[in-house]
Amino acid sequence: MFDSNFYYKFYYGWWKNIDKFILLLILSLFFLGLFFSLVSTSLIASDKSNTNTYYFFVKHFLFICLGILTLIGFSLISQEQLLKISKILFIVFFIFLILVPFIGVEVKGSKRWIDLVFSFRFQPIEILKPFFITMLASVLTLENYKSIYIKYFFSFLILAPIILFLISQPDIGQTLLIILTWLSLIFISGINLFIFFSFFILISLLLSYLIFFVSKFQYIQERLLSFLDPNIGNNYQSEKASEAITNGGFFGKGIGEGTLNTRVPEAHTDYIIAVISEEFGAIIVIAIMAIFLVFTYQVLRKIYLERDNQIKLILVGSISIMLLQTFIHIGVNIRLLPTTGMTLPFLSYGGSSIISTAILSGIILNLTKRKIN
Numbered sequence: 374m375f376d377s378n379f380y381y382k383f384y385y386g387w388w389k390n391i392d393k394f395i396l397l398l399i400l401s402l403f404f405l406g407l408f409f410s411l412v413s414t415s416l417i418a419s420d421k422s423n424t425n426t427y428y429f430f431v432k433h434f435l436f437i438c439l440g441i442l443t444l445i446g447f448s449l450i451s452q453e454q455l456l457k458i459s460k461i462l463f464i465v466f467f468i469f470l471i472l473v474p475f476i477g478v479e480v481k482g483s484k485r486w487i488d489l490v491f492s493f494r495f496q497p498i499e500i501l502k503p504f505f506i507t508m509l510a511s512v513l514t515l516e517n518y519k520s521i522y523i524k525y526f527f528s529f530l531i532l533a534p535i536i537l538f539l540i541s542q543p544d545i546g547q548t549l550l551i552i553l554t555w556l557s558l559i560f561i562s563g564i565n566l567f568i569f570f571s572f573f574i575l576i577s578l579l580l581s582y583l584i585f586f587v588s589k590f591q592y593i594q595e596r597l598l599s600f601l602d603p604n605i606g607n608n609y610q611s612e613k614a615s616e617a618i619t620n621g622g623f624f625g626k627g628i629g630e631g632t633l634n635t636r637v638p639e640a641h642t643d644y645i646i647a648v649i650s651e652e653f654g655a656i657i658v659i660a661i662m663a664i665f666l667v668f669t670y671q672v673l674r675k676i677y678l679e680r681d682n683q684i685k686l687i688l689v690g691s692i693s694i695m696l697l698q699t700f701i702h703i704g705v706n707i708r709l710l711p712t713t714g715m716t717l718p719f720l721s722y723g724g725s726s727i728i729s730t731a732i733l734s735g736i737i738l739n740l741t742k743r744k745i746n
Contacts, residue, residue, distance in 0.1 A: 387449045390743040392675070398668040399444070399734045402719035403727075405661065407437050409645070410722060412628050413652055429641065429722060436724045440731030447735025448742070452684070455739050456507065463504035469497035470538050477542075485542045498539060498547050499725035502554075503732040505535065506690035509555065513562045514683040525559055525568070540583065545593050546713035550697055552576055557693040558686055593711075600711035614644045615708045617651035625654030641722040643714045647706045661720070665699060675741040684740050691733045 410433040477484040539548040617633035631651040702717040704710035716726040
């Protein structure tokens, strides 16, 4: 099936040069997500949907397998191939994002997904995110334009249509994530602080206008007001998540003893950290966060040593979007932030989220490989 050249390339071109510690951390997080799916979240989700007991676990397992193959694929190719393929895939999935309003599937009032063959449903923005980062880094390091302000303008032209399509779905959570990632990249690229904060204020004013003066986004206004004043509106999901974390204590209530799974509709995706905390305790959540922090430290160390600005920006963007997504997920679960649907990288159930995380991980592994002169 594979010739000797493939094995030579795989061993000497990939395995010998890959950062095995970063790979170990990535695989550990993926398999922790699979473990929690097996012993807890998928069982309750299957009960709710009246499917086979291990239906969601099997799907999670298949997504993880596909994710690992994707990770290997993106980390195996050369950096030049990676950058070229990323541009093509950015265009492909941006087209899918454009098609969402026309052929997308509406779920719980939002049209964010597209159905493909064999009932496979995916969320275009999830797959687009890694290539959004590579495109931004390419634009911000263009050598044809000496003026950095032209590069900022071009990067904004990439950002703006994505934000418009996300707002139309509506998906404020992903909108916020994309904007914060863009801001982190232009900040790292050395933007003047006055211009940076001008961008920040302008975007904040625009989002505030949409939330408070456009009827389509009234539900977000209600979430914000109920977050600020618990006596206003419905805080059921976030309250139950916070309560579950408190009830779990330091050592948890035990496998299968949690109640959040049965109380909150999307516990296996948007509230996974609360489910884990309730059943396994804060000690396991701390251990998971420690793995995240070590992973982040290892990538930051590679960024510090990197001399190529484009690669440096891609690595910064990749780790930033993971950290921002993790912060939003945990923030919602502990009522530090208003309710919004956001998966936890590596651990949450969801094919699009797992593949997106796998692509980001593959890009990180690719760009942190030992360079052969």
